[in-house]
Amino acid sequence: MKIATWNVNSLNVRLPHVLDWLASAAPDVLCLQELKLEDKKFPKEAIEAAGYQVAFMGQKTYNGVAIISKHPIEDVVYNLPNFEDEQKRLIAATINGVRIVGGYFPNGQSLDSEKYPYKLAWLTALTEWLAGEMEKHPSLALMGDFNIAPYDIDVHDPKAWEGQNLVSPPEREAFFKLIGLGLTDAYRVKYPDAEKMFSWWDYRMQGFRRNLGMRIDHILLSAPLLASLTACEIDKEPRKWERPSDHAPVWATV
Numbered sequence: 001m002k003i004a005t006w007n008v009n010s011l012n013v014r015l016p017h018v019l020d021w022l023a024s025a026a027p028d029v030l031c032l033q034e035l036k037l038e039d040k041k042f043p044k045e046a047i048e049a050a051g052y053q054v055a056f057m058g059q060k061t062y063n064g065v066a067i068i069s070k071h072p073i074e075d076v077v078y079n080l081p082n083f084e085d086e087q088k089r090l091i092a093a094t095i096n097g098v099r100i101v102g103g104y105f106p107n108g109q110s111l112d113s114e115k116y117p118y119k120l121a122w123l124t125a126l127t128e129w130l131a132g133e134m135e136k137h138p139s140l141a142l143m144g145d146f147n148i149a150p151y152d153i154d155v156h157d158p159k160a161w162e163g164q165n166l167v168s169p170p171e172r173e174a175f176f177k178l179i180g181l182g183l184t185d186a187y188r189v190k191y192p193d194a195e196k197m198f199s200w201w202d203y204r205m206q207g208f209r210r211n212l213g214m215r216i217d218h219i220l221l222s223a224p225l226l227a228s229l230t231a232c233e234i235d236k237e238p239r240k241w242e243r244p245s246d247h248a249p250v251w252a253t254v
Contacts, residue, residue: 004251005143007033031102035064059088083125099137103144123174142220154215183220186232186252
């Protein structure tokens with residue numbers, strides 16, 4: 001099964017990209033983040049016409065997540081049950097016996113912003129909830145835009161970013177608490193020492209052309225899925241397209 005995640009930074013703008021990528025990459029499951037549209041405006045018919053089913057939770061202007069699948073989508077959960085939140089950030093479902101959890105993790109903005117403790121609280125709630133999910137679903141994949149670069153090699157200039165949002169010690173600690181549940185970073189299994197391999201590049205300062213990016217989009221796998229992992233890649237091609245998202249899709253086959 002080919003599973004993938006992509007922060008599309010507005011599905012309204014990027015729908016042609018998503019449809020093109022579904023046709024060319026042919027994932028079994030694709031988790032989307034930052035839909036930035038209300039449910040009534042979700043392009044359900046276009047997705048279904050491409051041969052996919054979909055579960056989604058949108059939000060005007062900000063946030064929003066979806067799971068697109070070639071296979072039946074069952075037992076859907078919308079947002080963290082243990083964290084009261086108006087922001088639409090998490091969706092989970094069972095597909096072909098695999099529990100898929102897609103998340104748009106809070107950005108945090110800066111360490112002195114009120115959004116930063118919200119991010120840490122959200123991560124704590126996610127970890128607590130996910131522990132129970134993994135007991136019920138041994139085959140589980142946590143995917144999405146984590147807004148965390150876990151290692152210095154995931155940052156184009158670690159010194160310049162040291163101690164800042166996305167790489168701060170509390171955020172990285174929260175990431176490794178997720179790992180501690182029994183999850184594994186699929187990309188680092190395949191490329192343990194690869195540098196300058198990113199999934200996000202700022203629109204400014206010719207970030208993509210100069211490869212000034214960060215690896216903040218991840219696929220974490222439970223042990224049963226890890227045992228069957230055959231590939232994990234970052235597809236940079238859509239970042240070259242006209243009016244691209246600032247993120248690239250990340251995919252794995254299990």
